[in-house]
Amino acid sequence: MGKSQRKSNELALLLHGSQSHKNAIYQASLAKSLAESARWVLRIDFRGQGDSSDNYDPAIGRTLDQDLEDLNTVYRTILDRSLREQLYNTDTISLDVIVAHSRGSLAMFKFCLDLLSKAFPLPSHLINCAGRYDGRGLIERCTRLHPSWEKDGGFWANGARYGEYKDFWIPSSETCSIANVCVPEFSATPPTCSIMSCYGTCDHIVPVSAASQYAELFKGRHSLRFIENADHNYYGIEGDPNVLNLPIRRGRVNYSPLVVDLIMEYLKNT
Incomplete structure (x- = not known):
């Protein structure tokens, strides 16, 4: 969690994707920039990932329903006064921004529909980083x-997992819980939610067509950004000329700083 001189009590929540963790890709750098913009920042590991506890039922794995339970636990820290004072040292705080990567984007939108059904306040800004649109593609990739x-x-x-990389079993129920999501239902997200999507043009996991599908779904309140030569995790492809002179990580151009810049620019202008 990040803290600086607060202009307002707004919380930004960062969500990772499949087989990932709270420090992956751009998250640490983005958390720093968000905190410097006078927001509270919370990065979480979903259960079964990173440093969090195990899945509720290892036989069914990390289902989307379990992710929603985790997000509702986070939201309780906003609703409960004693938790607000303990965690954020304030009596009032609101969830203003969610930034989610890949599978995390599906959890983000489903969570917002859940908040809507309970008549709870929704975030003003939802940022989809390389989220999948058509679940059939996930089944095809797994096959x-x-x-x-x-x-x-x-x-x-x-x-x-707990500070080191380990092999773990992904039950088919976990995969199917993501593949069966009906993304068009996300259009019920109210117009008070502004949405941004950011995709690499060389995404090797999610079809780039997902970007235009989300843009059409949220037409009129959607900002779309593409990063040339970037893959699903915002690394450059082989032979990338690195015209922006970005840092190199694992032998490839690291586009995460550009992702952070694009997100911060979007938040500044909306």
Whole structure:
């Protein structure tokens, strides 16, 4: 959680994607910039990921419903006065911004519909970083990478867990909970929510067509940004000329600083 001289008691919540964690990609740098803009910042590890506790039921894995439970737990820190005072040292705070990557974007939009159904205040800014639109693509990707995943009931993956990278089992129920999301329902998000999407033009996991689909879904209140030569995690492709002279990480151009700049520019202008 980040804190600086506050102009207002606004909270920004950062959400990671599949097999990921709270420090992945742009999150640490974005958290610093958001805190410097006088916002509270909260980065979380969903259960089953990073430093958080295990999934409620290992047999079904990290389902989208479990992600929503985690987000509702976070929201209770805003609703509960004693938690507000303990965590944020203030009596009033509002969730103003959510920034989500990949699978986290689906959780973000579903969470907003849940808040809407409860007549709770919604964030003013929702930022979708490389979120999937059509779940069929996830099934196709899993089948391509793990041909027997449906017969086996899942597949093995590798990710950060308690400070080190480990192999862990992804049950098929976890994958299906994401693939079966009806994204067009997200259009019910009220017009008070301004939405930005940011995609790499060389995304190797989510089709770039998802960007235009989200733009059409939220037409009239949607800002779309593309990053040339960037992949799903905002790294440059092989042979990237690096015309912006960005830092190199893992032997590739790291476009995360540009992602942060684009998000901060959007928040400044909306």
